Amino acid sequence: MRIRRIEYGSNILRQPLQCQQPFTIIEYLADGTGFAVDFEFEVGADSAPETIDDMSILVDIGHTYNGDLSMALISPAGTTVQLIEFPNTFGTSMGMSILFADGAPELDDPVGFFSPFEPLSNFNGEVANGTWTLQVSDNLAIDQGFVFGGCINFNTSPCETSFSGKTYFDLNSNNTEDDDEPVFANALIENSEDETVFFANSVGEYIRCAEAGPISLSLANIPNYYSSSPPSHDINLETGDAISDLNFALVPEGSVVDLHADMFSMGADRPGFYNSYYVYCTNLGNTCQDDVVLELELDELLDIQDVEGGAASFSDNTATVQLGTLCPMESVTVQVSHWLYDTVSLGTELQSTATLLPTDGDEVAENNTSALTTTVIGSFDPNDKQVSREVIDSEFLDEGKYLTYHIRFQNTGTFYAERVVITDTISEQLDFNTFELLDVSHDVELINDGNQIDFTFDNIFLPDSATNPEGSQGYVRYRIKPNSDFGEGDIIDNTAHIFFDFNEAIVTNTVSTVFGTIVGVPSIAIQPEIYPNPTSKMLHVVSPELATANRYVVTNLIGQRLEQGSLNGGLNTFSIDIENLSPGIYLLHIEGEVGFKPVRWVKQ
Numbered sequence: 001m002r003i004r005r006i007e008y009g010s011n012i013l014r015q016p017l018q019c020q021q022p023f024t025i026i027e028y029l030a031d032g033t034g035f036a037v038d039f040e041f042e043v044g045a046d047s048a049p050e051t052i053d054d055m056s057i058l059v060d061i062g063h064t065y066n067g068d069l070s071m072a073l074i075s076p077a078g079t080t081v082q083l084i085e086f087p088n089t090f091g092t093s094m095g096m097s098i099l100f101a102d103g104a105p106e107l108d109d110p111v112g113f114f115s116p117f118e119p120l121s122n123f124n125g126e127v128a129n130g131t132w133t134l135q136v137s138d139n140l141a142i143d144q145g146f147v148f149g150g151c152i153n154f155n156t157s158p159c160e161t162s163f164s165g166k167t168y169f170d171l172n173s174n175n176t177e178d179d180d181e182p183v184f185a186n187a188l189i190e191n192s193e194d195e196t197v198f199f200a201n202s203v204g205e206y207i208r209c210a211e212a213g214p215i216s217l218s219l220a221n222i223p224n225y226y227s228s229s230p231p232s233h234d235i236n237l238e239t240g241d242a243i244s245d246l247n248f249a250l251v252p253e254g255s256v257v258d259l260h261a262d263m264f265s266m267g268a269d270r271p272g273f274y275n276s277y278y279v280y281c282t283n284l285g286n287t288c289q290d291d292v293v294l295e296l297e298l299d300e301l302l303d304i305q306d307v308e309g310g311a312a313s314f315s316d317n318t319a320t321v322q323l324g325t326l327c328p329m330e331s332v333t334v335q336v337s338h339w340l341y342d343t344v345s346l347g348t349e350l351q352s353t354a355t356l357l358p359t360d361g362d363e364v365a366e367n368n369t370s371a372l373t374t375t376v377i378g379s380f381d382p383n384d385k386q387v388s389r390e391v392i393d394s395e396f397l398d399e400g401k402y403l404t405y406h407i408r409f410q411n412t413g414t415f416y417a418e419r420v421v422i423t424d425t426i427s428e429q430l431d432f433n434t435f436e437l438l439d440v441s442h443d444v445e446l447i448n449d450g451n452q453i454d455f456t457f458d459n460i461f462l463p464d465s466a467t468n469p470e471g472s473q474g475y476v477r478y479r480i481k482p483n484s485d486f487g488e489g490d491i492i493d494n495t496a497h498i499f500f501d502f503n504e505a506i507v508t509n510t511v512s513t514v515f516g517t518i519v520g521v522p523s524i525a526i527q528p529e530i531y532p533n534p535t536s537k538m539l540h541v542v543s544p545e546l547a548t549a550n551r552y553v554v555t556n557l558i559g560q561r562l563e564q565g566s567l568n569g570g571l572n573t574f575s576i577d578i579e580n581l582s583p584g585i586y587l588l589h590i591e592g593e594v595g596f597k598p599v600r601w602v603k604q
Contacts, residue, residue, distance in 0.1 A: 019058070019151035019153065019158070020047065020151070020152065020153045020154060020156065021043050021047065021048070021151055021152040021153070021154070022149070022150075022151040023041035023042075023132075023149050023150060023151065023152070024148070024149040025039045025041065025134070025147045025148060025149045026146065026147075026149065026502070027039055027146065028144075028146055029061070029063065029136060029138060029144060029146055030138070030144055031138060031141060031142060031143060031144040032137065032138035032139070032141075035137065035138075036072075036135050036136070036137045037135070037136050037137070037138075037147075038074075038134075038135050039133065039135075039136065039147050040131050040132070040133050040134075041131075041132055041134070042130070042131055042132075043076075043128055043130060043132055043152065044129060045129035048128035048129040048154060049128050049154050049155050050127065050128075051124075051125055051126065051127060051128070052123045052124055052125065052126050052127075052128050052154055052155070053124060053154075053155045054102075054120075054121075054124070054154070054155050054156075055120050055123060055152060055153060055154050055155070056099060056100060056101035056102075056120065056152070056153045056157070056158050057073060057083075057099075057120070057150060057151070057152045057153075058097070058098070058099045058100075058151050058152075058158070059083070059096070059097075059098055059100070059134065059150040060096070060097045060147075060148040060149055060150050061095060061096050061097075061136070061145060061146070061147050061148065062094070062095045062145045062146045062148065062418045062419060062458065062459050063094060063096070063138075063143060063145030063146075063459070064094055064143040064144060064145060064459065064461060065092060065094065065140075065142070065143035066088070066090035066091070066092075066093045066094060066095070066096055066110050067087065067088060067090050067091045067092065067093075067140075068086075068138050068139050068143055069084060069086065069088065069090075069096075069138060069139070070082070070084050070085055070086035070088070070137045070139060071083040071084040071134070071135065071136050071137070072134075072135040073120075073132065073133070073134060073135070074132065074133040074134075074135060075123050075126055075130075076126070076127065076128075076129070076130025076131055076132060077126045077127065077130075079122055079123055079126065080135075081116060081118045081119070081120055081122050081123065082116070082118045083098075083100055083116040083117060083118075084116075084117060085117045086137065086139045087139075088107075089107075089108055090109075090110050093110050094458075094459035095110065095145070095459035096110035096111065097110070097111050097458075098111065098112065098113075098114055099112070099113045099114070099158060100114060100115070100120065101113060101114075101115070101120070101157075101158065102115060102116075102119050102120050102121055103115065111201075112207060113159075113162070113207065113242075128154050132152070134147065134150075145418065145459075146418060157240070158209070159209035159210070159242075160209070160210065160211050160212055160239055161209070161210050161211070161212055161237040161238070161239060161240065161241040161242070162207060162208060162209050162210065162241070162242045163207070163208055163210060163215065163217075163235070163237065163241075163243040163244070163246055164205070164206060164207035164208070164242075164243070164244045164245075164246065165205075165206060165217075165233070165244070165245060165246030165247045165248065166183070166200070166204050166205050166206070166247045166248075167183065167184035167187040167200050167204045167206075167219065167247070167248045167250070168181055168182070168183045168204050168247070168248075168249060168250070169181050169182050169183070169184060169226070169249075169250045169328060169329060170229065170249035170250060170251050171252060171286065171328060173251050175229065175249060177247075177249070182328070182329045182330070183203050183204030184200070184204050184219075184223075184248070184250055185200070185201075185202050185203065185204055185437070186199050186200060186201070186202060186437045186446050187199065187200040187204060187206075187219055187221065187248070188219070188220040188221040188433065188435060189206060189217055189218070189219060189220065189248075190217070190218055190219075190220040190433065191215050191216060191217055192216045192218065192232075193213070193214050193215050193216050197432065197433065197448065198448060199445075199446040199447070199448060201445055201446075202443055202444065202445060210237055211237075212237050212238055212239045212241075213236065213237060214234070214235070214236045214237070215233070215234070215235055215236075215237060216232055216233070216234045217232060217233040217234075217246060218231060218232040218233075219248050219250075220433040221433060221434060221435060221436060223250065223284065223329075224256075224258070224284065225252065225253055225256045225258065225284075225285055225286045225363075226251060226252060226253060226286060227250070227251050227253055228248050228249070228250060228251075229248070229249045229250075229251045230248070233246045252286035252287075252328075253286070254286070255286065255287045256285040256286050256287055256363045257283065257285040257287050257289045257361060257363060258283065258284040258285035258362060258363040258364050258367070259281070259282075259283055259284075259285075259289060259326065259356040259359075259362055259367075259368050260281070260282050260283070260284050260356070260364075260367045260368070261279055261280070261281055261294070261354045261355065261356045261367070261368055261369060261370040262279065262280040262281075262282075262370050262404070262438060262439065262477065263277060263278070263280075263352065263353075263354040263370035263371070263372045264277070264278055264280075264372065264386075264406050264475075264477065265277050265278075265372065265374055266278055266335075266408070266473060266475065267380070267382070267408075268374075268377055268379075268380035269302075269340050269350055269374045269375075269376050269377070270340065270376065270377060270378060270379070271340055271341070271342045271343070271344045271345075271346070271376060271378075272340065272341075272342030273339070273340060274305065274338065274339050275337075275338060275340065276335050276336060276337045276338070276470075277298070277335075277336045277338070277352065278333055278334065278335055278336075279294060279296070279309075279333070279334045279336070279354045279370065280331060280438060280439045280477070281294055281323060281326070281331060281332045281333070281334060281356055282326070282329065282330065282331035282332075283326040283327060283328055283329065283330055283331075284328075284367075285328060285363060286328045287328065288325055288326065288327040289325065289326050289327075289358075290324075290325045291324070291325070291358070292323040292324065292325065292326045292356060292357070292358075293320060293321065293323065293356070293357045293358075294310065294320070294321040294334055294354060294355070294356055294357075295318075295319075295320055295321075295354070295355045295357060296314075296318060296319040296320075296321070296334075296336060296352070296353075296354050297317065297318050297352065297353050298317040298318070298336070298338060298350075298352040299350035299351050299352050300317055301317075301340060301344050301348070301350060302317050302338045302339070302340055302350065302352070303316060303317065303339045303340075303341070304316065304317060304319055304336060304337070304338050305337045305338055305339055306335075306336075306337040307319050307321060307334065307335070307336050307337075308334065308335045308337075309321065309323075309332055309333055309334035309335055310322055310323045310324075310332065310334060312334075317338075319336065321334055323356075331439075333439065334354075340376065344376050345376065346376055346377060346378050346587075346600065347375060347376060347587050347597070347598035347599070347600055348375070348376040348598075349373055349374070349375055349376075349598070350373065350374045350375075350376065351371070351372075351373055352372045352373075352374075353369060353370065353371050353372070354369070354370045354372075355368055355369045355370075356368045356369075375587075375598065381508075381509070381560060382408060382409070382410035382412065382465075382473065383409050383410060383498050383508055384407075384508050384509055384560070385407050385408075385494065385495065385496050385508040385510075385511050386405070386406040386407075386408075386511060387403055387404070387405055387494065387511040387512075387513055388402075388403055388404035388405075388406075388479075389403055389513055390511075390513055390514065390551075390553075390591075391513070391514055391515075391550075391551065391591065392513060392514075392515060393515065394487075396482075397482060397484060397486060400481060401481070402434070402436075402479035402480060402481050403430070403479065403480060403481070403482065403492070403513060404438065404477065404478070404479045405476075405477070405478055405479070405480070405494065405511070406475065406476070406477050407422055407424070407455075407475060407476045407477075407496050407498075407508065408473065408474075408475050409422065409473070409474050409475070409498050409506075410472050410473045410474070411462045411463065411464050411465060411472045411500060412464070412465045412472070413464050413500065413503075414464055414466070415464060416461050416463050416464060416467075417460065417461070417462040417464075417500040417501050418460070418461055418501055419456075419457065419458055419459065419460060419500075419501055420457040420460050420474065420498065420499065420500055420501075421454055421455065421456050421457070421498075421499040422454070422455040422457075422476060422496055422497070422498050422499075423452065423453075423454050423455075423496065423497040423498075423499070423505070424452070424453050424454075424455065424494070424496045424497075425451060425452045425453075425494075425495075426451040426452070426453060426480065426494075427492045427493060427494060428483075429483055429486055429490060429492045430480050430481065430482055430483065430492060431480065431481045431482070431483050431484075432451050432480070434480050434481040435453075435478060435479075435480045436478060436479050436480070437476075437477075437478050438477040438478055438479055439475075439476075439477045440455070440474075440475065440476050440477070441473070441474035441475045441476075442460050442462075442474055443460075444457050444476070445458065455476050460474070462474065482513075486515055487515055489515065490514070490515050491512055491513070491514050491515075492512065492513040492514075493510055493511070493512050494510065494511050494512075495507060495508055495509070495510045495511075496508045509560040509561055510561065511561070512561070512564060514551070514566055526543075526544055526547060526594055526595070526596060526597065527544070527596075527597050527599070528541055528542065528543050528544065528549070528588070528590055528596055528597075528599055529541070529542040529543075529544060530542075530588065530599055530601055533601045533602060534601070534602035534603065534604045535578065535601070535602070535603065535604065536579070536603065536604040537577070537578070537579045538575050538576065538577060538578065538579075539575065539576045539578050539588070539601060540573070540574075540575045541573065541574055541575070541576065541588070541590070542572070542573050543571075543572045543573065543590075543592070543596075547572070547592060547594045547596075548571065548572060548592050549567055549571055549572070549574065549590045549591070549592040549596070550566070550567055550591050550592045551564070551565065551566050551567060551591040552564065552565055552574070552576065552588060552589065552590050552591075553588075553589040553591075554578070554581075554586055554588055554589075555586065555587050555589065556584065556585075556586055556587075562581060562586070563576060563578065563581070576588075578603055581603050583603050583604055584602075584603055585600060585601075585602055585603075586600070586601055586602075586603060587599065587600055587601075588600075
C-alpha cells in the first residue's frame with residue numbers, strides 16, 4: 001500500500017494515467033556537491049516494443065530543496081537525455097512528481113506534465129528493453145531526499161486526453177483572478193458524465209487524464225454566500241486533446257459576514273503537564289470584518305502560559321486576542337499554551353470556550369463560539385481520531401449541520417519522516433459531496449479513490465519526537481454532513497490509517513456517531529454506582545436517583561474507545577460484558593438525561 005504513489009504519481013497525475021513500465025527505486029539521495037547518483041531499473045523484452053517511436057517518463061522524487069537538482073535519463077544503448085538542467089527554476093520547493101513528454105508545456109513547476117530539457121525523441125529508433133539509468137545530481141550541499149521511482153510509456157500516450165483548470169474566489173466579480181483574491185483550495189469537482197469526484201490541489205489547480213468522450217464538470221462543494229461562474233463546463237474530449245483553463249470563479253452573493261471559530265486540542269490534558277489548544281478563526285462570508293477579537297475562557301483548572309497568533313492579554317484561564325481585519329476566506333490560527341494543575345483527578349472533564357467578536361451583524365452568530373470538552377487522562381496515543389458529536393438527532397439533520405473530524409499524528413520514531421499519508425475511508429452514511437477541509441498543520445494534497453481520501457503530506461520532513469516534541473506533531477480537520485436518510489439505529493464509524501514513510505500503518509481508534517435522542521446540557525453531574533470493582537467478567541451499573549442512561553462508552557486511560565452501546569429507551573440499571581478486555585484500569589462514560597461523572601474501574 002505504501003508504494004501506491006509509485007503506481008499513480010501525484011494527485012495531479014492520478015487515474016486514468018496509463019503506466020506500461022512501472023519502476024520502483026526507493027533509494028536514498030544523499031546530500032551532494034555536484035556528483036551524480038545512478039539509479040538503474042530493468043525494462044523486460046516481453047513487455048517492451050522492439051524499437052522506440054515515442055515515449056514519456058514519470059519521475060517521483062522527495063527532496064528538501066528542488067533547486068539543487070538536475071536529472072538525466074540514460075538508455076540501454078547509452079544515449080543520455082537531460083530531463084532537468086541545473087540551475088533550475090524550482091527554488092525552495094520540496095519534492096517533485098513530473099510526467100516528462102515531448103510537446104508538453106515548458107518545465108516551470110515540480111508537479112505536472114512538462115517537456116524535458118532535451119527531447120525524449122533522441123531515443124527514437126533504439127531498443128527499449130534492457131537496463132535504463134535515472135541519473136540524479138544534487139549540485140549543492142545541505143539538502144537531501146529520496147528517489148521513489150516512476151514509470152515509462154513506450155509508443156503510446158500516458159493520457160488519451162487531459163483537462164485542467166483552476167478554482168478561485170472572484171470577490172470583485174470581474175471574471176478575472178486578481179492578485180489579491182484567494183484561491184479555492186481543495187475544491188471538490190464532480191464529473192456528472194461518469195459520476196466521479198476529485199479534488200483540486202492546495203492552490204486551487206487541477207489537471208486530469210481522461211478517456212475520450214463527453215465531460216460535464218461542476219463544483220460539488222460551493223461555499224455558502226457564493227455561486228459558481230460558470231455553473232459547469234460541458235465538453236466533448238477527442239483523442240489527443242489537452243484542454244486547459246476550465247476555471248471556476250466563486251462570485252459573492254450579497255454582502256455577508258460570517259465569522260467562524262473552531263477550537264481543538266493538539267495534545268492531551270494530563271495532570272502536571274503542558275498542552276496547547278488551537279483556535280482556527282476564519283471569515284466564511286464574502287465581506288471583510290474589521291476589529292475582530294477572540295475571547296478565550298479555559299476551564300478554571302487550566303492556567304494559560306502563552307498565546308500566539310495575535311496581540312494578546314491573558315490572566316489565569318482567560319485571554320483576549322486582537323486579530324484585526326478578517327477578509328473573506330482569510331484565517332488565523334491562535335495557539336493557547338496552558339498547564340493543568342497536578343492535583344486534578346483522571347477522568348475529570350474540562351470545559352473551555354472560544355468566541356469571535358463582534359457577533360452583531362454576523363450571518364450565523366452561533367458559529368462564532370466553539371466549545372471544547374476534554375477529559376483528563378494519564379497518558380495518550382499521539383495518533384488518534386476524534387469526532388465532534390457522538391449522538392445526533394433529526395434536528396441536527398434538518399438544520400444541515402456538519403460532523404467535524406480531527407486526526408492527530410506524531411512521529412515517535414528515531415528519524416524525520418519525509419512523507420506522511422493519512423488514509424481515511426468516508427462512511428457511506430456521510431454525504432461525500434459536502435466534504436470541506438477546515439485546517440491542516442502542514443501543506444497537504446488530497447487524493448480520492450471513490451470515498452477513500454488520502455491526505456498526502458509530501459516532503460513534510462516531520463522531525464522525530466525526541467528531537468523536536470512540538471514540531472513532530474501534525475493534524476487534519478475536516479467537516480462533512482450525514483446523509484439525509486440517516487436515522488434510528490444507524491451508526492457512522494470512522495477509522496484512519498497513518499503511514500510514516502515506508503512503515504506499516506498506524507491504525508487509529510474508531511470514532512462513532514449514532515442517531516439518538518440528544519438531551520440538554522446537564523446542570524449537574526451524578527456518580528453512577530458500579531459493582532463489583534475490581535471485576536473479571538461483568539460490570540454492573542446502577543444509576544442513582546433513577547436517572548436514565550441512554551448510552552455508555554468504555555475507554556482506557558489514553559482515551560481509546562474499547563466498548564460502547566446504546567440503551568434503547570433508556571435504562572436505570574444495566575450490565576456490560578468486559579470479559580474480552582485485558583487486565584488494567586478503565587473509564588466508564590455514560591450519557592443520559594442528566595450529566596454523569598466518568599467512573600474509574602479495574603479489570604482483573
